Amino acid sequence: MMMEDKIFLFRARIAWSGAGVKLVTSPEDLQPAISEFIQGADSVFCPGITEIEKSIVIPPEARVNDYMHAKITVEEVMAGIAETGTIVCVSSSGKALQASLVPYHHVAVILRENIFADLDEFFARMNSPLPTNITFVTGPSRTGDIEQTLSIGVHGPGRVDVVIY
Amino acid sequence: MSHTHTTSNFRDNAVAALQDNALRAAMRKATDIFIAMRVNAVSDIPVEDWKDKASAIRARVLDNLPAYLDEFSATASSAGAVVYRAKDAQSARETVLHILKDRGVANIVKAKSMVTEEIGLNDYLISRGMSVVETDLGEYIVQLAGEPPSHILGPALHKNRQQIGRLFEEKLGVPYTEDAEELIGIAKRILRQKFFEAQAGISGANFVTADSGSIIIFTNEGNGRMVTTLPPLHIAVLSIEKVLPSLSDLPIFIRLLPRSASGQILSSYMSIITGTRKPGELTGAKELHIVLVDNGRSEILRGEFRDILKCIRCSACINVCPVYRMVGGHAYSSAYQGPMGIILTTLLEGMDKAHSLLDATTLCGACAEACPVCVPLPRLLAQLREDRVRKGFTPVMERMAMSAFGQALRVPAIFHAGQAALRLFWPLAQGTVANGRFNGIAPPAKTSFRRRIS
Secondary structure (H helix, E strand, C coil), X not given: CCHHHHHHHHHHHHHHHCCEEEECCCHHHHHHHHHHHHCCCCCEECCCCCHHHHHCCCCCCCECCCHHHCCEEEEECCEEXXXXXXXXXXXXXXXXXXXXXXXXXXXXXXXXXXXXXXXXHHHHXXXXXXXXXXXXXXXXXXECCCCCCCEECCCCCCEEEEEEC | CCCCCCCCCHHHHHHHHHCCHHHHHHHHHHHHHHHHHHHHHCCCCCHHHHHHHHHHHHHHHHHCHHHHHHHHHHHXXXXXXXXXXXXCHHHHHHHHXXXXXXXXXXXXXXXXXXXXXXXXXXXXXXXXXXXEEECCHHHHHHXXXXXXXXXXXXXXXXXXXXXXXXHHHHXXXXXXXXXXXXXXXXXXXXXXXXXXXXCEEEECCCEEECCCCEEEEEXXXXXXXXXXXXXXXXXXXXXXXXXXXXXXXXXHHHHHHHHHHHCCCCCCEEEEEECCCCCCCCXXXXXXXXXXXXXXXXXXXXXXXXXHHHCCCCCHHHHHCHHHXXXXXXXXCCXXXXXXXXXXXXXXXXXHHHHHHHHCCCCCCHHHHHCCCCXXXXXHHHHHHHHHHXXXXXXXXXXXXHHHHHHHHHCHHHHHHHHHHHHHHHHHHHHCCCCCCCCCCCCCCCCCHHHHHC
């Protein structure tokens, strides 16, 4: 699958899942894209592990070092799967997966070369030993447990935004 | 609160359920939505082709189940998990209790697991002084109500929002509201505290993979993620047939399970958990214990009903079942409902205890079409019914009537006389003996079919 087709499908599926999606095409556009989400927020967590995460500027007064007290987590995610509109969070390289779970808003940056066309392509690349936790995130937390009416944001984030870079 | 299920009489339960208008309205709404979602989700995919592939993998699992379980035990252990085999419900409960007791655990959060319903784990732990809180919203609602789940996927779908509002008011001391968002907000606040306080999380698993030793859990709410990542101790309790050969078999099941269950392309979350937290990692329980529950399945595997073990618990067969849609899940008095529930429960509990469940089918075949792994549900149901007759568990009147009918079929003269008698006495029978129970049943034809074509 061509990169453009992958991104097209990925964006469509993300939108279907109820998450937001933004496409950033040049390095100077990344920070403004992130800033838009965190503007005015009082508690933003960013792990600062990957190069991308290190380059993201969080206003010092908004930055928190513990995701348990954050309203927003901004992080780079390891992979995306176009077929399902999924972002993949993994526990390797010291990432706490709880950071994409506890705060209300998850902003995930994904490098376009890390988007897989489909599930088979992704699993073909999963070699042992596996990280302790691989979590597929497809849209916000939801439930239909009260009269099968869709409600967003139960235990996990009520808002997920994916920035394709 | 979970219940150890002793099957009561389905017919009596069904009669009571049919008189409950709120239940019937809730059932109709819920199952209509589930069915419409599933039909939509499988409309633009080569679903028959996928079903065949998934079915073949599940058949391969059953052909080699002991070997895959051994492989899973080895790979999961080497990833840091401790794996137990529990041959029955009692040993499964004791295994979990010992793990918790040895570590002085008092507070437990739980993600949905049907096999823990099957073995009555919650009541067992609670009666030994532990706090066990279900965290799936639907499970939380039925636990508060002191009821078992009525559907393996939507445990509280038999309740309307007014009932849930009154339940919260009564049990949680909050002001009455029937606004779904508000009710969810209340549950979320309470459960979040429970997640942070818990010393252990108990989950089930949708699948485990033999080659990688991984546990795979699908959830929409995120409670499964909380339960498996926040407490330092994670215990996964699952039945032995949940194993898949390889991680590379997962894609087809990822495609089929959520589509068949809720009509989603994928649930919000799917976690693949492999062993315990490694050095340098900030995610993962420090201890992972996996309890593989047999509870009669090895014996099912050796018998003529083994195909029921292909089931992946999507609940598609439950949603399309015309009997389930009418009576709801509680009428079954079992952890599993609908066609797969009838079959599995009858086999797990034995014909003597569960035979009345075999009344809960019309053999219409809707389930066969819905099943994503080609379990021959109508065939298994019919076979179990034959088994029931052979073992003498049908009602006496039914046996006598069937036996008389069988005799009549063998002698054309008696059969024709019977038809004539029926035509003659129908108006009388309808007015007196049946007391209106035959209303809606077409009267016997004036001329029999045989006459018309001969």
